[in-house]
Structure formats: C-alpha cells, structure tokens
Amino acid sequence: MSFDNLDTLYRQVIMDHYKNPRNRGSLTDESVTIDMNNPTCGDRIQIHLHVEDDIVQEAKFEGEGCSISLSSASMMTQAIKGKTVEQAMQMSQIFSDMMLGKDVDEMDIDLGDIQALQGVAKFPARIKCATLAWKAMEKGVDNQSE
Template structure:
C-alpha cells in the first residue's frame, strides 16, 4: 500500500468517524431521500438554496464508510457553491468514479478531500456507495 493510499484511507475514515454536516434542519429545506438497495445504504439529504446558491447542506442516514464519508465530503464541498457549479462538480465526481475524468480535470476542480475517493473507481461494486449522496444532490437541485 502506498503512502498516498494510506492518506486517502485516513481521510475517508476521518469523515466516516467525524462526519461534517450530519443532522437535519428544523425548518424547511429541500429534502431528498435515496437508498442503494444493493447494499442497504440510505441517505436523507437536505439543502437550503437561496439566490441560485447552496447556502447549507446536511445529511442523515446509514451505510458503509464510503457512502457516509462521501456524503460528508459532498456537503462540505457544495456549501457556498452556485447550483450550476455544484451540478458540474457532481458530473465530474461521477466521471471520476467511473475512471473517466483526467488528472488535469480533477486537479483543476480542486476537489479537496473528495479526491480521497478516487480509489473507489477500482471497486465497481462500491461506486454506487460513493455516488449515492451526489445523486441525491443532483436530483434535488434539478427538481
């Protein structure tokens, strides 16, 4: 195992053990519920969108370390983004999970902790785990 793989594992476990933005909004928020029937992961994503910008995002749910870490990373990443950029980031993330995104695209997007999930592309069965929260975000922002 390379030191980079070890670092990525630590980042993923940190988000899993200490998730960011976990919880629910007490007031109205855009809410999307999704699940991955293949492995039992489920998520409720809530977002507040004002003036075309995601001002806050939170999630609840249960699942594997990949799905919950990805949700934590995603909520951190999209908070403060305009809706179009959030959707473009989701599209890039999906391509990264399929191994279709170039290193230049990933570097240019400055994905931060999200890059730690790049290795998931080597495990096709886990891609749905990593993309669950992202699919929920896309569904909510497109509706």
C-alpha cells in the first residue's frame, strides 16, 4: 500500500472515531472520573474508568475538542477495556513513544485503530491533543489503585 493510500486510510479511521465515537458517556458511582484539559487549543476531556480486580471493566469519555483529541479518547477507551491495568499503562507508554516519533515495539500489544494517530508525531502542536485522554487514563488508574 502506498504512503498516500495509508495516509488516507488513517485519516478515515480518525474521522470515523470523531464522527462516531465509541464509549462516549459517563459511568456510575463505582467509577473514577478524571477531568483534564489542553488550554493551548481548548480540548477538554473527562475520562470515566471502572477497574475491578486489576482489570479495566469499563471506560467512557465525555468532552469537547478537536478531531484528534476526541478520536484518541474513543480509540483509547475501546483499546483498554478488558485489559489489565498493567497492559493499559503499557499501551499508554507505547502510544506516548509513538507520539514522540520513537520506534515502538508493538509485538506484545495490538494497537488496532490507534496506529492511525501515528502521523500526529509530525505535528508537535497536536501531540498534546492526541495524548490528553491517555494522560487522564493514567491519572485515573493511579487514583483508583490508591
């Protein structure tokens, strides 16, 4: 597949998650809620996590922002459900490395749609948009385990 075709495919995946977000909404009192924002561009994300027996049982998000920020939140909530906290944190580290343009070893974890965001690394001003939901998830997992 040519680079142009791959780029077009990735854009379509990002726009699909933006227009048809997965896991948009809130959770009950059994969950932890983390609010984060990116004052640079106005993105605001609220992540809701329900972790039980060290497994992310449920993940949802609410918020407003650019297509990259909201698509990333949709992809992240979809990817971490059913994963252990350790796996979710490992995915977050791989994603962060990918956003910084580092070579990532995806052998252990299938990133699925998340790979569509790898082009964001070329636009430093947009990296915070892509990582906002992931940073909220990390904070939420830390809060839930306390």
